[in-house]
Structures are given as structure tokens and as C-alpha cells.
Amino acid sequence: MSLEQEIKLQITTHDKIDISILPWSDKFVVGDIETSHLISTYFDTPKLYLMNHNVGLRLRQSGGVWFQTVKNSGTVKDGLHQRDEWEYELNSAEFDLEKLKQTPLKEMMADPEIWPNLITVFTTDFIRQTIQLSLPNNTQIELAYDRGEITAGNKVQVIHEIELELKTGSINELTQLAVKVSALLPVEYSDVSKAKLGYQMLTGLASR
Numbered sequence: 724m725s726l727e728q729e730i731k732l733q734i735t736t737h738d739k740i741d742i743s744i745l746p747w748s749d750k751f752v753v754g755d756i757e758t759s760h761l762i763s764t765y766f767d768t769p770k771l772y773l774m775n776h777n778v779g780l781r782l783r784q785s786g787g788v789w790f791q792t793v794k795n796s797g798t799v800k801d802g803l804h805q806r807d808e809w810e811y812e813l814n815s816a817e818f819d820l821e822k823l824k825q826t827p828l829k830e831m832m833a834d835p836e837i838w839p840n841l842i843t844v845f846t847t848d849f850i851r852q853t854i855q856l857s858l859p860n861n862t863q864i865e866l867a868y869d870r871g872e873i874t875a876g877n878k879v880q881v882i883h884e885i886e887l888e889l890k891t892g893s894i895n896e897l898t899q900l901a902v903k904v905s906a907l908l909p910v911e912y913s914d915v916s917k918a919k920l921g922y923q924m925l926t927g928l929a930s931r
Contacts, residue, residue, distance in 0.1 A: 724826075727794070727808040729888040730901040732910035737883070740908060742852055742868050753855040753863075759785050761869075763847045765921055768840045778827050779918045780841075782816060789813040793826040794918070802901065802912030845875035845921035849882045856900070862892025864900060873917060875924035882917065885910060 734740060743756060763783040767773045773780055777796040782789060790812055797806025809826040813819055824832060831837045849871025856864045867886045872879050885904065889897045904910065915923070 724807055724809050726805065727797075727888070728803070728805050728894065728897065729886050730802045730897060731804060731913045731916070732802065732885040732887070732901065732904060732908075733913035733915075734883045734885065735909045735911055737881075739870065740868055740885075742854060742866065742885075745854075745904075745907060747854070747856065751856050751858060753857050757853050759851050759853075761785050761847070761849055761851050761871075763917075764843050765845050765847075765918060766841045767844045768837060769842060771844070771922070771925070772831065772837055773828075774922050776827075776831075780828065781918070782813075782818070784816070789816050791818055791822065793823065793828055795827060799914045799916075802914060803898070804914075804916060844925060845873060847871065847873045847882060847917050847921070858892070858896045858900065860893040860896055862896040863890040864888065864892075864897060865890055866900075866904075873921055873924070875921050878924045880920065880924060884913065 761783060763781045765779065765781045767780070779792075779794045779796075781792050783792060790810055793809040795807050797804065799805075809822075811819055811822045820832070823829070849869045852868045854866045856866060858864060865886075865888045867888065869882050869884050869886065871882045873882055885908070887897060887901055887904070901912070905912075
């Protein structure tokens with residue numbers, strides 16, 4: 724289990740952002756911009772048991788690699804998302820049940836009325852560009868630019884956002900970086916994760 728801490732910035736224009744032109748000092752950038760195609764499938768029961776218990780479950784494919792991820796809802800304030808995460812690489816697109824038993828899903832997995840009823844509830848499909856930044860106070864941050872869509876039943880919404888994830892170091896450096904990005908790009912702080920947006924689409928609530 725790890726603590727995921729990230730600031731989500733919703734892009735307020737449909738125009739594609741060129742993150743390569745952001746004025747980072749060369750001394751802060753580690754490596755090149757990396758591009759990946761991420762497809763995630765989110766699971767729940769027809770009555771949305773996981774959502775109602777503040778936990779999420781997904782399978783994500785990146786290239787030829789699969790990951791299973793469990794997250795709790797954690798806390799969200801002013802775009803800063805902090806939540807516990809259990810993520811494991813898989814050998815195939817099948818859940819590793821022993822690993823899942825090490826997560827908050829353990830109890831529901833033992834319930835024959837719940838676990839066998841898992842279904843796909845929504846999917847995300849987007850291109851991610853990432854920049855790794857090494858900042859003062861031994862702080863490492865990943866800037867991820869996501870552009871794609873989320874599909875829930877016959878509903879589709881655009882994904883167009885930047886996530887700033889604190890890998891190690893100072894939360895203050897993370898918040899300061901978000902302020903700088905906000906001054907450079909047409910963005911606004913968002914308290915809505917991709918998973919929450921998917922559930923809002925399912926339940927018909929306002930998306931943002």
C-alpha cells in the first residue's frame with residue numbers, strides 16, 4: 724500500500740496542450756517526455772457496492788503490461804487528492820486474487836453475493852504524456868498530461884487534464900508547482916477523479 728498524493732488540473736479548452744514548451748529549467752527535468760496509451764476498465768456490482776463503500780477497482784493496460792489497482796476515496800480539497808493505493812503488475816488481464824486479498828476488498832471477496840457479481844461499469848481510454856521533475860527539498864514530481872475519453876454505458880465524456888503526482892518529497896513543492904502551471908495554462912483545480920467522473924456519469928449526477 725502507498726499513499727497517492729496528486730493535484731488534478733482540469734484543462735478548460737479543447738485545444739491540445741504542448742507540454743514541451745513549458746519553461747522548465749533543464750536542471751529540473753529528468754529524461755525526455757514519455758508517451759503511453761492507457762486503457763482502464765473499472766469494476767463494480769450492478770448496485771455499485773464498491774462505490775458505496777468508498778473503494779475503487781480497475782485493470783489498466785499500458786502497452787503489453789497489465790496492472791490491477793485498488794484505491795480508497797481518501798480526501799480531496801482544492802484539487803489535492805490524497806488516497807491509499809494498492810497497485811500490482813500482472814502477468815495477464817486476470818485479477819491476482821491473492822494480491823487483492825491484501826486490500827480493502829478482502830471482506831467483499833469472501834461474500835458469495837457480491838464478488839461473483841462484479842461487472843465492467845465504465846472505461847477510460849487516453850494518451851498520457853509525462854515529464855519527470857526533480858525539484859528542491861528532494862522532491863520528485865511527475866507531470867502527466869491526459870487526453871482521451873471516459874465511457875459509461877452510452878455516455879461519453881472527454882478527459883483533458885494535467886495531474887501532478889508527488890513521488891517523494893515536499894507537499895509544499897507540489898502545491899507551488901500547481902500554482903506555476905495554473906499561471907501558464909488554461910486550467911482549473913478539480914476535485915473529480917476519473918473514477919468519480921465515471922460514477923457520476925453512471926448515476927446521472929453533475930460531472931463537475
